[in-house]
Amino acid sequence: MSLDERPGLPVEPGEDTLQPSSRIPWWRAVWGDRMGRVGLVLVIVVLALVVVGPMIFPFAASSFGLSANSILQPPSGGHWLGTDELGRDVFRQVLVGGQISLLVGLSATAIAMVVGAGLGLVSGYYAGWRDNVLMRITDFFLVLPTLPLIIALAALLGQSVVITSLVIGLTSWPQTTRIIRSQVLSLRERPLVLRVRSLGATDRRTIWVHIFPNVSPLIFANLVLVLAGAILSEASLAFLGLGDPVHVSWGTMLHFAFTSGAMSRGAWWYVLPPGIGIVILVLGFSLVGHSLDRILNPQSRGAR
């Protein structure tokens, strides 16, 4: 779990209710769910704006103002969302900043998933002492307060997109490990898996062919939530001044807004847009995650 991720959206495996992955594809299931549909739309809209936006909209990437009169100007025809403390176009910054936020979120999530799911598979499949040791370590990291840990690591390693991704990724895996492991533990006792193993299939093949496909929907559902958390984590870290100062993310924008005096100048156009970007993106992913959770845990379907 990551620092700003609040544990309100647990993706717990339902006991023996795991759906075979061969059913309808996840996006159709999510699309069929009202909340999931809204989430998908939000994510797609932000993605489109952030990825395609900079190519369509005309403002130059980092064109600074020329005089003090170009600093923190309110929205106008030339600058739809006004200017920042260096006279740059805020709208353009928001589009480009979103790319960095997304990039960090995605890379951190990828790291967290590889580590988290990997350890979960190994731990659950082999059980025994390996499981014991791994779970001890996982529980230890699970209990560490994440933001203080991330701050310390970021301060230690420096500030760049790569380091931020690494730090967030390497602190976001324990929850995933826990969830995957408990699912794998129940899967390995299933008659099919037991028979395959008794017939002499290698561990690697068993895991890859029989276990992994069965936990992959769970991994995916978890991934979406970790991603939402990672985006929030990056924003918090950057806001505290530990983000990459050149590759400006939404969090870094808010850091500069807070420290440059945008607040008392009443520069709402500088403070609102990056925050709204974060909220929409995180909300989109958590709606999708929530919806996946319902699909994977149909026993609480009527409920959730």
Added chain:
Amino acid sequence: MRDFGLTRRRFLNLTAATAGVLATPLLLDGCSSLAGKPTASTSAGAKTGTLRVGWTSEPDILNPFTFTSSAASEIIALVYDTLLSYGPDRNAVPGLATEGTYSTDQKSITYKLRSGVTWHDGTPFSADDVKFSWDTISKNNLGQAAQYLADLVSVTVTDPSTVVAAFKRPQAFDPALIIPIVPKHIWSTMSADAIQKDPNAKPVGTGPYTFTEWKPGQYVSVARNEKWWGTAPSASALTWVHFDSADVMTQSLVAGDVDVLTEVPPLLWDGLKSSANVKPIEMESYSFHHIGINVSNDPKSGGNKLLLDKNVRQALSCSLDRSQLVQLALAGHGLPGSVLLPAAFGELQLQIPAAEQLNANVAKGNALLDAAGYRKGSDGMRVSPGGKRLSFRLIAIQATDVDVRAAQLFVSAAASVGIKLTLQTVDETTMGNVVYNAAAPNWDLFVWGWDSSTPDPDYLLGVPLTSQIGNNNDVYYSNTTYDGLYEQQATTVDAAARLALVQQMQRMYYDECAYLVMWYQSKLQAYRTDTWKGWVSIPGGMVFNFTRSNYLGVTPV
């Protein structure tokens, strides 16, 4: 001294003394009266008689021997007295000594002490306290003040109201102006180690204010010493309120929660112009911010060797538009930088003819690099004749907003001449560690500043000296010609001859481009007009300056 506040005050004291008379202070709000008891007032601040100062600083320690921050200096200067101190126009005025007289050979100073002075705890002040304070610093090489007593031979109490300090060499600067006098009865029981480590949580001095409370991260407060020997100040208490955000601090001034601010960032300062009952003040400062380039010849230096080529450094200088920097980073509150001496130095500052300036001239920068054989690669970044990319590391202190802004602009400016810069922001400690690691300086470029606050060029011109490597010389510049010129100007008495030397040195260092001076910034402060009056604008600042005169002089509205 470094422009991040750590040692600024200390140096100010020294240099202002050697400098002699400075600019005439500007009187604001009519006459500044040093006399007068607090009067009843309806405004919030004066109602309780407390003058509330807002700052983003925090004292490091209130130990008068070992403190290093300007914030601690501000408080210690009001709780403790010195033998002599500074008036509002930076002349020496009596302190615990009514006078200090130099011997004819300038090697000893005789101080006549004030009688009837008591410490805040009621113990009478005596000449022994003076001897103890000076001796403790001198014998234990204690704290920064020790350097001013390096030549001290002895301190002798000749009679209960006379102290004589004898030195090895003639002293241009009188240390009495800066050494706080501490009570012997409190400190003499401690070992030198204990004194060094002592947090001095309850400072006891003879000054105009007695220490009340310090809540780290919140505030420091002092209360008027009703038994002080001088004219009683109007404010019955002073509180320095700490803010973590300059923005919130500024809003608090507007809301009336504080009366005066020590330092206001440019954008916020501009915002104050339209606020009711708030007066923003812009004062000259003897400071600049610059880009330093690692020019160390030492094989152990980790700096990129391509920066040893003057063409590369000059091209970087040409890429910078200093007017734009002043406009954007300082919102116009300052002057574009060029040579080592800020504009406040007047005629001492060398004017570089427009045609010879290495500023805002991308074409010239590109021409320099083309001529030197640096070819542009496919990505627009240049490659040296030896096949190395012109790609350098740039560091700036994160907490110094203006530097981070300047660095962002510099990254894009350098790209315009085909030089790639990678910006990394660091904390002050790391900056100091990395830059001053004289054994193996592993960095390429930094953004930082110097604050001289003196019209004497000696200090700033001394920064690039070979002998200052490991000390002030942060770019490891070394040039025997320059060093020779420095020695020469220091012993040249004739003003015109010295001026020529001083200007020659500035020109030389300008062309070397080891320093790219970006700007000479203004000192921006602000106060409320409905609570306290009589604020005097002083170069260097109304408050947070070497003189405590504004604290003693303001009266309730």
Added chain:
Amino acid sequence: MSVRYLARKVFSLAVTLYAVATFNFLLFHVLPGNPVRLMARAGHLDPAAVAQLKQLFGLDRSLPIQYLIYLRDLIQGNLGFSYVYRQPVTTVLGPAIRNTILLLGTATLLTIVVGVGLGVIAGARANSRTDTSVVVSSLVLWSLPTFWTGMILIFICGVWFHLLPISGINTLGYSFTSLGHLVDLGKHLILPTLTLALVNVAEFALITRSSLVDVMSEDYMVTARAKGLRRRVIVWRHGVRNALLPIVTATALYMGLVLGGAIQVEAVFSWPGMGLLSYKAVLSRDYPVLEASFLIFAVAVIIMNFASDLLYRALDPRVRQS
């Protein structure tokens, strides 16, 4: 609760605490930056003076020796000496811990009361319009970055309408009666508390709701409803009581995460607590303060987890029977 269970739990708590202490040491003794230089920088100390300072702060020993000294000091309750404040870390931390407990205590209380309340309202009427709007607004709140929420509140309450104080813990330069002081403190507490509650309320609302929904579908609840018991009675007397267990677990988990929120909120509102202190300690590389704050954060979370384990066991009827 058996003695054996308790002993096992206490042992595991001790092991975890030791592991955290060691991790803390490793983490902070590899951070770069030499604090002696920080002090030396001002006056350009000679090597002898630097050595003296190093000795004073114990930095001249080898890492293993420093580790042993660290453990010994920890046991003695000595958290070291702050480089920046030049005071024992415990002295620096004291008021900060108090302020953070005040802030987090108030915020947690508000969060749980409002969160559980919302969760019950939604869970009792699963799939109704009310339910959906509670779930959706919870998700929106969950998506708010803590610091940004604080900034928005500052905009609304501080910049546009001067309603509430936006910084610090009390107004300075005023002398108050004790009641006046309390009122002033309360005013300063409002915005930081509100920020934390806003972003964290979702968690309790969602967990309460889903466990209540689960409980409501149990046979005995269906029976109770069939017997014609009043809805409110069923929900509160049976439903909520049985939905309590997940809330206990959630609270322990929440404690670990709300600390992250506290750092942001304290930074935005300059609330002089542990969050602000540890953040500033990172910037000035004040190792002892950093070590101590991280340790205290970690220990607080570990103890909360321990307490919630015990509470869970005490509350859970299935565990009690066995």
